[in-house]
Amino acid sequence: MKKYIYLILAVVLITFIAMLNDSSLKNESTRSVQDSTKTKKENKMEFQINKSEDEWKKELTPEQYKVLREKGTERAFTGKFYKNKETGIYVCAACGNELFSSDTKYESGSGWPSYWKPVSEHSVKLVDDYTFGMHRKEVLCARCGSHLGHVFDDGPDPTGKRYCINSISLDFKKDSTKSDSGK
Numbered sequence: 001m002k003k004y005i006y007l008i009l010a011v012v013l014i015t016f017i018a019m020l021n022d023s024s025l026k027n028e029s030t031r032s033v034q035d036s037t038k039t040k041k042e043n044k045m046e047f048q049i050n051k052s053e054d055e056w057k058k059e060l061t062p063e064q065y066k067v068l069r070e071k072g073t074e075r076a077f078t079g080k081f082y083k084n085k086e087t088g089i090y091v092c093a094a095c096g097n098e099l100f101s102s103d104t105k106y107e108s109g110s111g112w113p114s115y116w117k118p119v120s121e122h123s124v125k126l127v128d129d130y131t132f133g134m135h136r137k138e139v140l141c142a143r144c145g146s147h148l149g150h151v152f153d154d155g156p157d158p159t160g161k162r163y164c165i166n167s168i169s170l171d172f173k174k175d176s177t178k179s180d181s182g183k
């Protein structure tokens with residue numbers, strides 16, 4: 001009789017230990033999954049508009065996608081807004097966020113549209129860019145995170161900044177109230 005009780009006890013004990021191991025293992029694995037998503041979130045910048053790269057690919061032309069989403073650069077002196085002198089607002093070609101006013105556009109001689117200030121400090125986001133063995137400040141659209149260009153410290157007064165922006169990253173909203181009546 002005693003023999004049976006020991007046997008039953010042993011079986012119960014083994015089952016109990018097995019269950020314990022199993023649940024602690026599960027906890028461990030869920031925790032590590034949670035940890036990794038947390039780190040991913042921390043490394044990835046949060047933007048108001050978060051589309052997948054597939055969605056962007058469908059919405060943008062291949063040329064726009066290359067610059068806006070893959071941080072490419074259009075050839076100097078080829079962009080559609082390089083020589084644009086009309087009055088209006090330059091917006092993000094990907095999301096329509098207002099970025100630069102024609103009032104701050106100037107002739108920099110670089111071959112890309114240049115501005116000495118964004119519409120507001122919240123319209124763009126600056127991040128460190130260490131590609132090509134240089135340290136540059138990359139300019140992103142603060143709303144959708146798309147690549148716009150770079151900012152340099154050789155601009156004119158009053159800021160001394162040169163926001164060097166790809167035409168293809170921009171759309172232009174002409175200010176019809178100013179352009180015709182002013183002439």
Ligand SMILES: [Zn+2]
Nearest residue numbers: 092095141144
């Ligand atoms: Zn945008």
